[in-house]
Amino acid sequence: MARLSMAAGLVGGIEAGGTKLVCAVGSGPGERMLARASFPTGDRPAEILAKVAEWFQDQEGRHGSLGALGIASFGPVDLNPDSAKYGFITSTPKPGWRDTDLVGRLRASFPGIPIGFDTDVNGAALGEHIWGNASGLSDFVYVTLGTGIGAGAMVGGRLLHGLVHPEMGHMRLPPAPGDDFPGVCPYHSACWEGLCSGPAILARTGMRAEDLPADHPAWSLTIRYIAEAVANITCVLSPRRVILGGGVRKGGRLGEGRFFQQVREKLREVLNGYIITPALGSDIDRYLVPPLLGDDAGVCGAMALGRSVAREGEPS
Amino acid sequence: MARLSMAAGLVGGIEAGGTKLVCAVGSGPGERMLARASFPTGDRPAEILAKVAEWFQDQEGRHGSLGALGIASFGPVDLNPDSAKYGFITSTPKPGWRDTDLVGRLRASFPGIPIGFDTDVNGAALGEHIWGNASGLSDFVYVTLGTGIGAGAMVGGRLLHGLVHPEMGHMRLPPAPGDDFPGVCPYHSACWEGLCSGPAILARTGMRAEDLPADHPAWSLTIRYIAEAVANITCVLSPRRVILGGGVRKGGRLGEGRFFQQVREKLREVLNGYIITPALGSDIDRYLVPPLLGDDAGVCGAMALGRSVAREGEPS
Numbered sequence: 001m002a003r004l005s006m007a008a009g010l011v012g013g014i015e016a017g018g019t020k021l022v023c024a025v026g027s028g029p030g031e032r033m034l035a036r037a038s039f040p041t042g043d044r045p046a047e048i049l050a051k052v053a054e055w056f057q058d059q060e061g062r063h064g065s066l067g068a069l070g071i072a073s074f075g076p077v078d079l080n081p082d083s084a085k086y087g088f089i090t091s092t093p094k095p096g097w098r099d100t101d102l103v104g105r106l107r108a109s110f111p112g113i114p115i116g117f118d119t120d121v122n123g124a125a126l127g128e129h130i131w132g133n134a135s136g137l138s139d140f141v142y143v144t145l146g147t148g149i150g151a152g153a154m155v156g157g158r159l160l161h162g163l164v165h166p167e168m169g170h171m172r173l174p175p176a177p178g179d180d181f182p183g184v185c186p187y188h189s190a191c192w193e194g195l196c197s198g199p200a201i202l203a204r205t206g207m208r209a210e211d212l213p214a215d216h217p218a219w220s221l222t223i224r225y226i227a228e229a230v231a232n233i234t235c236v237l238s239p240r241r242v243i244l245g246g247g248v249r250k251g252g253r254l255g256e257g258r259f260f261q262q263v264r265e266k267l268r269e270v271l272n273g274y275i276i277t278p279a280l281g282s283d284i285d286r287y288l289v290p291p292l293l294g295d296d297a298g299v300c301g302a303m304a305l306g307r308s309v310a311r312e313g314e315p316s
Numbered sequence: 317m318a319r320l321s322m323a324a325g326l327v328g329g330i331e332a333g334g335t336k337l338v339c340a341v342g343s344g345p346g347e348r349m350l351a352r353a354s355f356p357t358g359d360r361p362a363e364i365l366a367k368v369a370e371w372f373q374d375q376e377g378r379h380g381s382l383g384a385l386g387i388a389s390f391g392p393v394d395l396n397p398d399s400a401k402y403g404f405i406t407s408t409p410k411p412g413w414r415d416t417d418l419v420g421r422l423r424a425s426f427p428g429i430p431i432g433f434d435t436d437v438n439g440a441a442l443g444e445h446i447w448g449n450a451s452g453l454s455d456f457v458y459v460t461l462g463t464g465i466g467a468g469a470m471v472g473g474r475l476l477h478g479l480v481h482p483e484m485g486h487m488r489l490p491p492a493p494g495d496d497f498p499g500v501c502p503y504h505s506a507c508w509e510g511l512c513s514g515p516a517i518l519a520r521t522g523m524r525a526e527d528l529p530a531d532h533p534a535w536s537l538t539i540r541y542i543a544e545a546v547a548n549i550t551c552v553l554s555p556r557r558v559i560l561g562g563g564v565r566k567g568g569r570l571g572e573g574r575f576f577q578q579v580r581e582k583l584r585e586v587l588n589g590y591i592i593t594p595a596l597g598s599d600i601d602r603y604l605v606p607p608l609l610g611d612d613a614g615v616c617g618a619m620a621l622g623r624s625v626a627r628e629g630e631p632s
Contacts, residue, residue: 076591076592090592091592139477139478139479151552155471155472155476155478156471156472156474156476156477158472160471160472160553160554161455161472161554162455162471162553162554162555162556163455163550163554163555163556163593163595164554164591164592164593165554166551166552166553166554167550167551167554167590167591168551168552169551170551170587170590170591171548171551171552172489172490172544172547172548172586173488173490174488174489174490174491174506175490175491187588187589187590188586188588188590190490228488231487231488232487232488232548232552233552234479234483235482235483235484235485235486235487236467236482236484236487236548236549236552236553237476237478237482237552237553238476238477238478238479238480238481238482238483239478239479240478240479270488270504271486272503272504273503274483274486274503274504275392275480275483275486276392276406276407277479277480279479
């Protein structure tokens with residue numbers, strides 16, 4: 001992917017999540033975000049997407065025409081440009097959303113403008129690449145630890161797609177000694193998501209991650225599994241950095257700082273010095289980091305996806 | 317990476333393995349390979365690399381000048397072109413080979429010609445891409461299951477490097493119920509390599525993989541772990557195909573055909589229908605395959621690495 005132009009103009013971003021659709025208009029994060037709104041995802045995509053389109057049209061009236069739209073969506077999604085279902089949310093269990101033509105519905109409302117489309121996590125990865133903690137890095141991974149666990153990745157400067165798209169949350173991990181929690185993933189029980197997502201922590205402890213006391217034993221288990229998963233990602237993809245976003249990474253009452261410190265320590269323990277590089281040794285504080293865009297990583301990522309196609313659409 | 321020219325001319329390839337250095341001269345596999353030789357790796361790199369250079373010089377006398385050399389090496393290796401140790405074997409425990417300037421020594425003997433350098437498995441991946449079972453695929457993984465377990469990968473048409481290079485053999489896996497074999501990896505005990513490499517099978521059974529009877533219970537355990545690892549690779553990288561090479565993939569007295577069939581069945585069981593694509597369903601026989609180049613995947617890969625820099629060196 002070519003270096004993105006800083007002059008892509010006004011773009012719209014839609015972060016389509018399982019709970020809400022967050023929309024924004026602007027040219028970047030912070031002050032460059034001119035307007036934002038969110039809509040409950042619900043179970044009637046046609047209705048909610050009509051409201052989203054209406055909101056963007058209203059914003060165009062206030063701020064001027066959009067140069068592009070970007071959609072960063074929960075999945076699974078069809079990202080194959082040659083597929084008849086490109087731009088669809090496909091086999092989701094989310095009521096009403098199966099086989100929803102996300103891109104098509106927006107294109108009908110905004111026929112003239114390019115629309116970028118990718119997974120929510122690839123969007124967030126691109127946002128961190130342009131404006132955040134992956135600036136200048138052509139090879140890195142962005143993980144969200146939230147209601148689900150997913151990851152986007154950039155490899156050699158391009159967002160990773162491959163056969164479908166990564167599903168890193170469904171990686172299987174060695175169990176911690178004595179841990180008999182069966183996991184909550186309906187497909188794989190104790191995969192990473194089945195062990196460390198928000199619902200997994202709730203099922204394990206009866207408490208939400210954000211309320212979990214600093215000394216609750218679930219933290220050390222969760223941290224251990226996250227470290228095992230990041231170690232496996234490191235072995236498979238050899239990224240230059242791993243960004244951990246999502247609510248769980250805030251570490252509840254343990255706090256984000258201590259959470260990251262403990263994951264880093266455990267990661268070094270798991271890798272055990274096999275891969276020799278400062279990034280996994282003295283510089284590990286810069287290897288495993290939170291997103292610079294924080295909770296805006298998703299919607300900024302959607303704007304970044306818009307920006308990337310606005311750029312492609314320009315004569316070069 | 318641009319599509320490689322078929323007219324790159326005569327190249328030399330060196331597959332540097334832990335036991336032997338296999339050298340070849342030609343323009344491809346099969347009939348296009350004009351000469352080959354192998355030299356024991358030993359513990360005196362300067363001496364053996366001088367013999368290798370002499371052999372190539374002799375071949376130039378017979379067949380004409382080499383347009384390029386390719387080296388596909390055991391690791392860890394330094395692949396960073398900006399590093400002072402680019403082209404070195406770095407922290408290997410192999411006696412004598414630590415900090416060996418592989419590229420520099422060959423360059424001293426062949427000052428005029430470009431030298432391609434990568435891991436043995438990235439080389440094999442490139443060879444399968446040009447001449448083998450990954451033809452036309454821009455996203456796939458090549459795994460070798462042998463004395464060690466390693467993998468190369470192509471992502472978006474380019475060989476994957478990242479921070480260092482992948483070390484997929486050191487991924488950690490969930491143990492099979494009741495399996496108390498501790499694994500043989502000195503760094504991670506029961507990682508993939510610690511469980512499924514040739515030495516792991518020998519330690520588990522007292523037999524070499526090639527002699528292991530078809531009904532030996534070690535096969536079902538080995539196959540299960542390989543399937544778990546391929547499932548994790550699928551979740552992390554989303555490749556379009558996974559090629560399994562190396563001696564263990566021949567399945568000993570079980571046979572290669574049954575070995576692959578059983579790994580595929582177990583892979584489907586592990587993924588459990590979560591990732592919906594024909595490649596992981598009805599077409600799984602084409603998703604998980606042996607290398608078309610067979611035991612020549614390594615040395616052909618080295619020639620492919622040479623070819624890739626010969627091409628880069630040409631005026632475009």
